[in-house]
Amino acid sequence: MEGIGTTTVIVIVNRDTASRTPWVPILSGDAYHVEDFPANGLVTPLLASELEQVLERFSREAGFTKAHPVDVVFKPGTVGHHQVGRAADIYVVGGRGLDIWKARWDRAHRAAADATDSLGVLAEEKRNNLGWRLYKALQTYGRWSQPYGYPIQLFGPWTRIEGPWKFISDRLLHAHRDHVHVAK
Numbered sequence: 001m002e003g004i005g006t007t008t009v010i011v012i013v014n015r016d017t018a019s020r021t022p023w024v025p026i027l028s029g030d031a032y033h034v035e036d037f038p039a040n041g042l043v044t045p046l047l048a049s050e051l052e053q054v055l056e057r058f059s060r061e062a063g064f065t066k067a068h069p070v071d072v073v074f075k076p077g078t079v080g081h082h083q084v085g086r087a088a089d090i091y092v093v094g095g096r097g098l099d100i101w102k103a104r105w106d107r108a109h110r111a112a113a114d115a116t117d118s119l120g121v122l123a124e125e126k127r128n129n130l131g132w133r134l135y136k137a138l139q140t141y142g143r144w145s146q147p148y149g150y151p152i153q154l155f156g157p158w159t160r161i162e163g164p165w166k167f168i169s170d171r172l173l174h175a176h177r178d179h180v181h182v183a184k
């Protein structure tokens with residue numbers, strides 16, 4: 001099951017149609033700002049609009065505004081759906097890497113285990129952890145690709161905890177320890 005989700009078959013099937021569609025960057029919205037979208041990370045218009053809608057909703061719900069938008073950093077991917085413009089990788093939100101947000105999440109959960117108000121500690125972490133909030137917004141509001149026989153194409157540091165594919169292999173989880181990957 002390792003390497004699942006980046007199957008060569010999918011790439012071959014879609015290369016033809018995808019190559020006829022002009023690829024676009026993912027644009028900033030009202031409450032979020034995309035920093036330096038990589039030219040070699042262009043995506044299909046369908047993926048761009050799906051991500052833009054989710055990012056707008058995520059950032060508004062997290063309390064960001066036009067005057068104070070949250071920053072989001074994408075980096076280009078190279079394998080699987082990336083080759084046909086149908087995937088995007090988010091590495092940074094709110095000035096911190098997704099790996100940093102995940103480490104903070106893990107620390108809060110360890111602290112909660114010893115706290116008298118453990119539910120309060122966890123609730124506060126859910127409110128304040130923008131990495132987790134972004135992951136959950138992508139999971140809740142996004143409609144991502146699910147190739148036949150494969151899991152929904154949303155992978156990141158929280159996949160084993162939150163799903164949608166909790167059986168993610170150690171190798172694939174490690175590969176997504178510092179970013180969130182979505183495909184459409």
Ligand SMILES: [Zn+2]
Pocket residue numbers: 077082087088089180181182
């Ligand atoms: Zn990716």
